[in-house]
Amino acid sequence: AVALEDLKFTLQEVLDTFKSCLSEHKEVFLEHYVAGWRGLVRFMNCLGSVFSFISKDAVNKIQILVNHLNGENGAHYVTIQSMVKYELDSQLVDLTKRGSFPESGCRTLLRLHRALRWLELFLERLQTSTEDSNTSVMCTEAYNESLAQHHTWIIRKAAGTAFWALPGRATFFDVMNVGSPEQVMAVLGDTLPLISEVYQVTEDLYAQNNILELP
Ligand code: 1Q0
Secondary structure, three states, X not given: OOOHHXXXXXXXXXXXXXXXXXXXXXXXXXXXXXXXXXXXXXXXXXXOHHHHHHHHHHHHHHHHHHHHHHOOOHHXXXXXXXXXXXXXXXOOOOOOOOOOOOOXXXXXXXXXXXXXXXXXXXXXXXXXXXXXXXXXXXXXXXXXXXXXXXXXXXHHHHHHHHHOOOOOHHHHHHHHOOOOHHHHHHHHHHHHHHHHHHHXXXXXXXXXXXXXXXX
């Protein structure tokens, strides 16, 4: 039997996964990056079924990356840096329009990378929020400043609608399962800089390789 504890999400765990993403040379380990997203998806699933269209897409993208990792060229996918180099050198990426490589690691990870910016902005807001702050508003603002710019009108509409179903701040904190609101704040304070760093390292890498707009 599966212990209830195993099913429970703890924010701490997920955030720890992001901590282990960065090597000392500031490379990002794909395995841990993907594990971080898995945890976030589990969290999202605790929030209700209105989010399932979002989690389906996230799970799909996570799976594409895992398949690369476990595939015969897996050794090239150990870090995001090696993945980018390998796929670009071997011309495995559609650079200007969708074509032969709809599941390239580069374009797939870029979608999650953009979502990580949303997470960063959302957690920043959560960290500076007060008891009467509205999670739907925080989520919408973070989305409009980040992911929304990459989404079609239909997706923006659907996302916007789902955000109104977000639970309030107190429930949110409960589901995170790390203790009192003060403890949640402490965990956020520890982890936000790490998420920001992973985001920035990836952003710089993609910028240097001119692949921030992959179709
Ligand atoms: C809790 C609420 C979660 C809100 C998540 C915001 C993201 C909204 C995204 C809505 C669109 C999803 C539907 C599909 C979109 C795709 O078209 C798009 C582009 O891909 P493609 O292949 O068509 O070019 N896909 C994406 O942009 C990827 C979206 C991935 C979203 C992953 C969200 C994972 C969320 C985790 C919830 C974390 C809650 C954190 C709370 C604090 C705990 C640490």
